[in-house]
Amino acid sequence: MYARFGSDEKIERPLALLRRAAAMGAHLKWAAAAAVVAVIVATVARLAGPLIVRWGVDSGVIAQEREVITRAALTYLVFLVVQYTANSTALRAVNTVGERYLRRLRVKVYEHLVGLDLDFFGKSKAGVLVSRLTSDVEALTTFSNEGAINVITSTLTVVGVGVGLFLVDTTMALVVLAVMPLLIAASIVFRIFADRAYRRVREQIGLVLGSLQEGISGVRVVQAYNQERSQLHRFHRVNDRYYRANLDAAKAISIYFPTVDFLRTASVGLVLFVGGARVLDGAMSFGSLVAFILYLAWFFEPIIQLSNVYNLLQGALAALSKIFGILDTSPLVQESPDAVAFHRDVEGRIRFEDVTFGYDPGIPIIEHLDLEIQPGERLAVVGETGAGKSTIAKLGARFYDPQAGRITIDGIDLRDLRTDELRRAVAMVPQEGFLFTGTVRENIAYARPEMTDDEIWSVAGVLGIETWLRSLPERLDTEVRERGMRLSSGERQLVSLARAMAADPAVIVLDEATSNLDPETEATVEEALGHLLEGRTAIVIAHRLQTAQRADRILVVSDGRIAEQGRFDDLIASGGVFARLQAVWETAENRTH
Template identity: 35%
Template sequence: MANIYDADEDLEKQSFDFKLFVRTMKYIRPYWKNVLVMSAMVLTGLIINLVEPLIVRYIVDEGMMKKDLAVIIKMGAVLLIISIAGLIGGRIRINAVNRTTQGLIYDIRKEVFEHTQELSFRFFDGRPAGKIISRITNDVQAISDFVNTGIVSFISEIISIIGIIVIIFMINYKLALITVTVVPVFILLLALLKNASENAWTMTRRTIANINANMNETLQGMRVIQAFSRQKHNIERFEKINRENYKSHMHATVIQLLSWHLVEFVGMAGTCGVVWLGAGMIARNATSLGTLVAFTNYIWRLWAPLSALSKVYNQALSAMASSERIFQVLDTKPEIADSPDAIELEDIKGEIEFRNVNFGYNPEERMVLRGISFKVNPGEVVALVGPTGAGKTSIINLLMRFYDPVEGSIMVDGHDMRNIRISSFRKKVSMVLQDSFIFSGSIKDNILYGKPDARDEEILEAARITKVLDFAERFPEGFETDVEERGSKLSSGQRQLLAFARALVANPRILILDEATSSVDTETERHIQDALKTLLKGRTSVVIAHRLSTIEHADKIIVIDEGRIIEEGTHKELLDKRGAYYRLYLKQFQD
C-alpha cells in the first residue's frame, strides 16, 4: 500500500525496554494511593470471582441434592451480597483507574507542551506540526491505555489464572489435568493468530492516519484545490484511501471473529471433555454434581484471562514505542538557553554589532552566512538588501537569537549576546515579518500581544498611528472583533497593519522589519510608510525591503549576496559607486 503520509512506522513497534518501562512508570508515582486502591479492588474482585463457583458447588451439593432449603436461601444470600460487593468494588476501581490515567494524560501532556514552548527553532525546522501534535495526543493516550488495561489487567489475569488452576487441582485433580492439557492448544492457537491480527490492526491504524493526514492537507489547501478545480482528482484520491481503511478494518474484524470463535470452540471442547469425564465420575460416585458444575464454571473463567494476556504484551510494545517518541521530545535540550551567569539587560541603547559571523542551519553541509561584520549605532536605520536566498532573514534569525552563530559573535550594547538573558533582550525588540502570524482572539488581544499590560491609551495610540483604528471601526464590534484563527477575518494588508500595531505598542528599542511591506498593496504601503516615520524614530532598526524606494533614507545600506556582504554605504554612496546596488536599483526602476 502506498504510504504517503506515515513516516513514523519504524517506531510503531519496539522491543521491550526495561529502562524505558521504569521511566514511564515514574509518572505513576504521584498516583500511588489510587494504584493501591485499584489493586485492592482488583484483588477483591478476583477473590469473589474465585469463590463464587465454590459457593455454587455448596448450594448444589448441600442444598439442591440434599433438598435443604435453608442452605439454598442462606448461601443464595451470601452469593447476592458478594455480587453486590463485587459491583461496588468495580465502581471504586474504575474511579481509581480514571483518576490515575486521566491524571497521567494531564501530566505528560503538560510536560510535553511546556517543553515544546522552550525548544529552539532547529527542533521545529525538520518537524511537521502534525507529528508534534500526535506526540501530545495519541502517544500520551497510548501510554495511559497501557497503564489502564495493560498493567492492571496483566497482574490480575496472572493471579486469576494461577488461582483458578490451583483451585481446580484442589477440587479434582483428574478433571484439572484434562483442563490444563487444553491450555497449550489454546496458547498455540492464540500465538498463531496473534501476528495476523496484529498486522491487520496495524494496517487499520495506518490507513486511519492516512485519512487524517489527507483531510488535513485538503482542508488547508482548499483554496488552491478549488482554484485549480482539482476536486474530482481529490475525491478519487480520498476514495482510494478511504476504501483501504474500509478493507483493512473488515479484514481485521474477520480475523478477530475467527480467533474468538476458535477460542470458544477450544473452550467448548475442553468443557465437553470435562463434562463427559465428570459425568462418568458422578455415575461412579467419584465426584459430586456440585463439583462438576463448579468445575465447568472455572474453566470458562480461565479462557478469558488467557486471551486477554496475549493482548497485553502487544499493548505494552506499542506503549513503549509511544513513550520512546515522547521522551525523544522531552530529552531534546533547548539549543538556545540562558547561560547560568547571563546578565539581565535593564535598559538598552540599541547598539548592534556583528563580528565576523559565520552561520549555517546545517553547518556540516552548507554555510549560509560567511564573514558577516557590521555595526549599527543606537537610533540608526540599517537596511539589508540582496536577492532572495542571500541570507538576509538568517541575519535577523541570529539577531533575535533564534540560532547561535557557528563562529564569530553578535554584540548588543557591547555585550556578547550569548551572555545576555534572552528574554530581557527580546523584550526590547519588536519584529514584523512579511506574513505576520495573527492569533485567534480580538484585534485588541492581538495588539496586547506586544505588551500584555498596555494601557488603553497606548493601544489606541498604536492603532491610530498604524491605521488599525480605521478598519477596526468598520467592524460592528470594533476592537473586540474576533479575528479568528490566523486572523482569517482580515485581509492580508489589515493583518500586516495589526502586526505593526503589535510591534509599536511594545515600544521597542530595536525594530526589525523583514519584508514587512512586501505583501501589501501600494495604498497600504503608503499608510505603513507614514506609520514607519513614527515607528522608526529614535529606534535602532534593521529593515529588509524588496522595494528599494522604501529604504532610500536608511543611514546605512548593506548589500548581501550568497551569504556575504558585498557592498555597504548610504543610498547616494552606493549609487555613485555604480556596483551591485546600482544595478539592483536600475533594475527596479525599469520594472
C-alpha cells in the same frame, strides 16, 4: 476494533521505555499502588464466588441443609457488595492515575516543544508535531483506560482461576489446562494474521482519504477536463483495495472467535465427561463440578483480553517512543544558569564581533562578521536569497548562537542575558504576522496581556490605525481567524505591527512583507511601519527598494560577508553590487505599474 493503535515500526527497548514512562509518574506512585490494591480486592472477591456456590451446593442443596443455603447466599451477597465497591473504586482509581499522568504529560511535552529552536520547527511538519500531542497521547489514553486495568485483572484472573481450579480438583484442573496450548496457539496465529491485515487497513484508509481529498480539492480541474469517469475509476481501485484489506481482517476475526468459542464448549464437555465420571465414582463432589463450570467461563475471557491488551500496549509504546523523541530533542539555544538582567534601560546598541555561524557547523554561512548598529539606527539588510541576511537577523535575536565570536546588546553578550529580558528588548517581527484565534485586542496585547484598552488605543493612535480599528464591526472585540472575520493581508500586517508596538522593544528585527497591497492600504502600512521603527534600533530584512531607501544605512550581504555598506545615495554612486541590484528592482517594480 482490534489493533487500532498497533504500531508499524518495531519498538526498541520496550522495557526501558516503560521504565522511563513510569519514572515520569513517580508523583503518582501512591495513588497507583492504591489503585492496584483495589483491583486485587475486586478480583479476589469475584474469584471467591464459585467457591461459595460450591459450598452452598454441597453442604446446602445436596445435604438438604436449608440454613447453609441461606448462609451461602448471604455470604455471596456480601461478597458482591465488596466486589462492586472495589471494582468501581479500582476503575476510578486506575483511570484517575492515568488521566492525571496524561494531563501533565500533555503540558510537559508542549512546554518542551515550544522551547525548541525555530530551526526544529522549520524541519518538522506541523501535522506531525500536532500528532505528538493528540493521536500519540490519545493512544496512551486508550491504553490507560482499557489496557492498564485489564492487564492486572486478566492476569490475576487467569492465575486466580488456575489456582482455584487446582484447589477444587487437581485432576480436573489438569484436564482443563490441556485445552490451553490450543487456545494460546490459536491466539498467536490470529495475532499474526490480524496484525498484518490491520496494518494494510491503516495503509489503505490513508490512501482512500488522500484520494478523496484530492478528488474534492481538484474537482474543478476534473470537471474542466471532463475526467469524472477516470477519476471515479481511480477512486474505485483505491476504495476496493481498502475493502479487501478490511475483508482480510474480517476473515481473521471470523475464524478466530468461532475457534475460541468451540474450544470453550469443548472444555466444558471435557469437564462434564471427566468430571461426571469422577462424580459417579465418588472421587469428586457435585458442587466442585458446578464450581468448575462457573470458573471455566472466566478462564477464557481474560486470555482473549490479554491478547487485545498486547495490541494496545504496542500502540502505547510506539506513541511513547515518539513522544520521548520530542523530549529528547534539546534546544541549541538555552538560558545560561547564571544569566543576568539588564542593569538599566536598554539603549539598543548591537555589536557582532568576529561572528562565524553555520546551521551545519562545518558549512559556515556567516564568516568573521563584524558589525555595529547604533541605538536608534535603522539598518536595511539586502542581498540575494541564501546570502545570509535572515541568518544575521536570527543571530541578532538569539534564535541561534554563533560558533565563534560574540554578539552583544548594550555590551552584554546575548548568551549571558535572561531569555525573558532578551525577548523584551529584542523582538523579531515578521511583517506578515501570524494572528492567533481570539480578538483583535488579544492579538495586539499578545506580548503584554495586562494592557488596558486605553493603552491599546494609544498604540493604535501612534501607528495611525485608530480609524481602521474603529471601523471594525466590534472594534477591539472583533474575532479574527476561524471564528471571526477574515482580515485582508494588509489588515493582518497592521495588527501585527500594533502587536510589535505594544511589546515596545528597544530593538526590532523586521522581516519585510513581500506581498503587494492595494495602494491605499500600502500607504497605511508604510506609515504605521515608520512610526513603529521611530526611535528604535531596527534591523530590516528588506525586499523592496523603498525600504532600503528609507534606511539610515544599507548592508549588502553576499555569501555571508558584508559586500558593501553605506547610505543609499553613496552606494548608488559607487556603482557596486547594490547599484546593480537596485537596477533589477527598479525594472521589476516599474513593470507592474
